[in-house]
Each structure stands twice: as structure tokens, then as C-alpha cells.
Amino acid sequence: MAQKYADVIIDISHEKVDRPFQYKIPQELSEVIYPGVRVHVPFGKGDRDKVGYVVDLSDSTDYPVDKIKTITSVDDKGITIESSRIQIAYWMKRQYGSTMIAALKTVLPVKQKLKHLEKKKVTRCLDTEQLEAMVCQCEKKHQPAKARVLRALIEEEILPYELIRQKLNVSSATLQALEKQGCLRIETESIYRNPVKHMESEEKRVLLSENQRNIIEDVLRDYRQGRAGTYLVHGVTGSGKTEVYLGIIEQMIAMGKQAIVLIPEIALTYQTLLRFYKRFGDRVSVMNSTLSMGEKYDQLRRAAAGEIDVIIGPRSALFTPFPNLGVIIVDEEHEGSYKSESMPKYHARETAIRIASMHKASVVLGSATPSMEAYYRAKAGEYKLYEMTGRHGNSALPSVYIVDLREELKHGNRSVFSAKLRELMDLRLRNGEQTMLFLNRRGYAGFVSCRACGHVMKCPHCDVSLSEHRNGMLICHYCGYEEIRPANCPSCRSKYLMGFKAGTEQIVEALHKEFPQARVLRMDADTTRTKESYEKILAAFADERADILVGTQMIVKGHDFPNVTLVGILAADLSLNRNDYRAGERTFQLLTQAAGRAGRGDKPGEVVIQTYQPEHYSIVHAANQDYLSFYEEEITYRDFMRYPPVAHMLAVLITSREQEAGKELCKEMTKLVNGIWDERESTSRSLQVIGPAEAAISRINDLYRHVFYAKHADYQVLVEIKDRLERFCKEKELKNQTVQYDFDPMNTY
Secondary structure: OOOEEEEEEOOOOHHHOOOOEEEEEOHHHOOOOOOOOEEEEEEOOOOEEEEEEEEEEEOOOOOOHHHOOEOOEEOOOOOOHHHHHHHHHHHHHHHHOOOHHHHHHHHOOOOOOOOOEEEEEEEEOOOHHHHHHHHHHHHHOOOHHHHHHHHHHHHOOEEEHHHHHHHOOOOHHHHHHHHHOOOEEEEEEEEOOOOOOOOOOOOOOOOOOHHHHHHHHHHHHHHHOOOOOEEEEEEOOOOOHHHHHHHHHHHHHHOOOEEEEEOOOHHHHHHHHHHHHHHHHHHEEEOOOOOOHHHHHHHHHHHHOOOOOEEEEOHHHHHOOOOOEEEEEEEOOOOHHHEOOOOOOOEHHHHHHHHHHHHOOEEEEEEOOOOHHHHHHHHOOOOEEEEEOOOHHHOOOOEEEEEEHHHHHHOOOOOOOOHHHHHHHHHHHHHOOEEEEEEOOOOOOOOOEEOOOOOEOEOOOOOOEOEEOOOOEEEOOOOOOEEEOOOOOOOOOOOOEEOOOOOHHHHHHHHHHHOOOOOEEEEOOOOOOOOOHHHHHHHHHHOOOOOEEEEOHHHOOOOOOOOEEEEEEEOOHHHHOOOOOOHHHHHHHHHHHHHOOOOOOOOOOEEEEEEOOOOOHHHHHHHOOOHHHHHHHHHHHHHHHOOOOOOEEEEEEEEEOOHHHHHHHHHHHHHHHHHHHHOOHHHHOOOEEEEEEEEEEEEEOOEEEEEEEEEEOOHHHHHHHHHHHHHHHHHHOOOOEEEEEEEOOOOOO
């Protein structure tokens, strides 16, 4: 049997992750060594026995074989938290294409071990009379510092160490001297950095509907019977999905289990955390990018020690090292932010399902607008589907008005606000109610449309919009088709053919002109750069210290403001006309989520959707909050074009310092894929390769970008293609070029 080798990390502390060591695998251990297993190995000059973790396997080595040491034995402690995390890193490397080191750095998010915070206290060891006698002695000996400490301890039996040091101006040497004299005792305890500020933990319990109770009981029944699975909760905005999550987690905690709650944006953390803290108190914590390194490290320690039951955060929270994981909740599972944009380009939904299977845990996906992938799999029976068709408490869905901006232009209205929206905003200001204005900036200036008739410049072959380049060319980044940008609209010959240009700042300026009395808040990437800016803006709006909140997509996801009775959606077409096959789905999701912010309290809500394409099915179905009708139209299109979820797609992105070298490598790799799969006729007929072509943004930081795509119904076929391409690149020993793999990409390149 051929000799096999294992890459072993000797010390799992995070700063050591960059340096695995290669060892021979003895024949007698070849069946029991795999990524994640703990092993004993000889290490260093003295061949000291060390425990390490296998992180990768290979059939070859780059080192002299006679100098490679051999693994001594497999550790008998079995699977540890570290082992399971290494296993998921190895799975991610194989499933998504990445180096093992990049995958390890993803699942071990804190890169270095940090010093524990310590809290000291001083406790008196003598009674009051003895301390008073000691005070007299100190005064006679002119030891005022000691006297100050002893007087303070007469008043209080226990005092914080730092209080004595700072407020009483006493040195540590003085305290140590008093400890030696037997007057007091200095005690030290390790404490955690806690990112969660104290919150009132009183909760008004909501009476669950029969539908909510049935979902909770069904998920828990499966879990108790050893049939933990994946569940999709499709509930309209305001239907009470969060109460379902809380009910499931409460029962899991009662069984001694822990829960991970994934949310798509940091902006959701505050309100979500508040709901969970009121139910579970300080057994809840948070993990996100605004935490300091020390705070992150301490949350991981608390989780591993079983000192918290629930962790809430974006996709990085998925790798929290809970020893008894019972359930993973993925709220707003349709969100694109669940897909990593750096290597490995994993999707939190699929990774959550993999992690849950290792722990025999359940996965609950929830959304008012499920991703096409999730709903497709639920329809196919891979996930169990639950429908929640009405708002909790029977409050009505908002009334929705679609405003045709072409008609507004004909009537001479060049304002960013339609007449209908202006009228309804004025009414809200007079009634003391709140308004949210959502500027749909996805696809910002990425397409060209006619302001007169709404015509959009599209590719004749791919049914996606053409992107405007600075050289005056309109280009399709799926097939490479290009044409010169016309001076007039091809449909109506109007001269108003242009890219849309508007931002949140311009909207705020327009509001101040139209409604000078209005109090306006703005929430976008520029206003939320600091650590607590999200919470401050949301808290101010929740406290009704503003009448109008203007923002990008971060304001429309999951927030619940009872006094918001009007939502205005400005430029709904921007996301609709991205050069991306997911454009229709994203537009429907954004508009439905935005509309769902209105009328969540006792007052009825209204929504105004401003668009140049009021007849488009994404906009029509979003206005009607009709997901099923949208799904049927969209899945027909995906099936015809063989886009995910009907088929899978692999994007291969090549970046190069030299334009021609990158172009040539992209051609070679495309030819290799076509050549390999031509040998397998049954496969080649179902494999579709698109490209090679320049990427949509052909150069970033002086790196030239080229791309090609492969589509196939079987995901594992694409994984095999990726493996073969990785071997090809390794054989070529690329120096000034890099290759990245992205399965079922959320955005095209």
C-alpha cells in the first residue's frame, strides 16, 4: 500500500494555525486517521511526545521522505470540540474549494489566545475590634495608607481591589504587607469580557397560535425521537417566526442543549438580542465583527465551558464551540450575506446543516421570502416545510400602491418623491406617525434605462441587463456580448437614456426641502461605521425621536417599529436590473421585506413602490405579498436557463498581474474542463461551460480578472471538476496568478 501522509497542527491555539507539520501515517493506523482526529507525535529535537490534530491528508510530500517522522498513536480521548471544528474545516475545503489553512482560520475565528481578564477583591480576616486596634498601631507608626485600608474594611467586609488602589491611593505593596500580617485576604477570579450591556429581563409572554405550537412541537418531537432534520418556516412578515424560534430554543435549553441563532446583518443584532435576553437572561451572548478581540475570545470560552445557552450573530457565529448543540436557527435565510465572499466561499445554510448533522442537531430556516434553493428543496422533500400565512394577532398586511414613474415624468414631476408618496408622508407627519424610506441601491448605476418609457438595455442571449463601461460599451458578463451605448432609447427614441444616480444623502436633502419640520435619521454604510452606531440609530427611531428613517437595505430586514405606518420604496428597479440571474428574486425579497415593515402595530400600514416597470412579475407579486406565484414564475425561468437551484453552477475566477497570462490560463482551464468531460458523453451532454471571458470588473488593484462558469445538475460533478483544476494548477506551479472557486455564486463576476 502506498505511503500516506498527514498534516498535523501540534498546538491548536489559534496563532499556531499557520504552521502544520507533515508526518508519515503508519500502515496499522491508516484506517483510523482522518482530519480532526487527535494523535500523538514525536516533536522537536528531543522527539518529545506531543498531542496534535490531523488537519489534512495527502499521498505525496515535498520533503525528503527519510526526514519525515511517523505518527506514534491515535489519542484515545475521542472527538473533542477542536476535532469537530477541524472536520468541518476539511469539509468546507473539499466542498467549496480553498486551502486548509484558510478553512481553519474561518472555523477558528479568534487568531490568538488572549490574556484572561481578572477581578480582584479584598476580604477582611479580623473582626471589627481587632481592626480598630490595628488602625491605632498604624497611626502611631505613621502608616496612613494602611490605616485608610483598615478603616474601609471596618465599614465593608469585602471591597473591590481596584477601588482600594484608585480611590484610597493605596499601593499593591501596602496591601500585600497587610495580607502577610493576617489583616486581609486578596482573592483573584477570572472574569469574562461581556459585549452584552445589562438589559431588563422582564418579558411579556405572547399567547402562541395553534400553528406556532404545532411547528414547535413537531420539531421537538423529531429531535426527541432521534430524527433531527432541517425545517423551513415560511411565514409572512409579522407572522411570529421569532416566537417559534424562542419556543424551540426554550425546550432545547430545558434538555441541556445549546442554540446558535444566525441573523444576516449586524444591524439586526440589537433588536434580536433584546427579544432573546428578555426570555433567557444573561445565558445569551452575541458574536459579530464589532466585538473586540478580547470580547470574541471570551464568548468562545464561555460557550465551550457551557456557561451560555444561546449565541446570536451573523454567519461567523456558526462556528461557536458549543459542546451540546441542539439547534441552529437561520433567520432570514434568503439573505445573500450568508454566503462568504472570501475563501472558502461557503454558504452558512449548507454549512449549518453539515455542522448540525455532526451534532445530531436540528436546523430551522425561516423567512417571509425563502431563497429559491430552500423552497425548491422543501418542495422536493429534503426539508420539512411549514407555512405561516397570516400575521400574528390577525393584524392586516399593509395596503400597497405601485407608482409608475414614467407617468410621473409625463406630468412634470422630476422629484424623487411621487405625488402619492408625498401626500402620504405629509399625512403621517400631521398624525404623529413614522415613515421609513428605502432606497434600493443594489445594482447602483449598473444598468442603463430610459426615463421616458422604462426600456432597459439587455443582452439578447442571456436575459440580463448590460453593464455600462467607461469606454461607452454595454457588455454582458455572462456570454461576452457587447454593443455601443446608443444616444437614444431603442424603444421610444427618447434622449433620457441614463444610469440612475441617487443616494441617501440626496434623499435627506430633498426631505428637508419638502418637509422642513420633519426629524430625519439616515442609516447606511457611512452612518454605521462605529461600534454602537446601529443601536443608537435604531434606538432613536424606536423611541420616536425621529419622524422619518432613510436607509439602504439594512433598514428593511427584521425590524419591528409599531408606529411605522408608511414605507416608501424609491427606485425599485435598481436591483431588478442587475446583470445577474438572481435579480428578480432579490428584488421580490427586498420589496416584500420592505413592505413588511409597515403596519406591524395596531395601526394599519401603507406602502408606496416607485418603479419604471410596474408590470414586472417581481414587483406585482411583491405588492401582493404573493410568494407562491413569484416562485412558480421564477422557477420556470431557472429551469429553462439551468440556473440554481435546478442545476448547480461553479464560477472559476482567475486573477493575474499580467492581462495576457490571466487570459491564457483562463482559456487553458476552460479547455481542460471541456476536454475532460467530453470523454464522458453522458456527463458532457448535461455539462454546460460558459466562457472564458473578462470579469465584470476586469481589473481591481492592478490585478486582471477572468472568469468562466460550469453548470451541472449534480453538485459533486462540479466538486470533481474543482479537484481536477486544483491538481492542474498545482502542477503548473502558478506564481503571479490565483484561482478562486465559487459554487452557486450569489453574485456574478
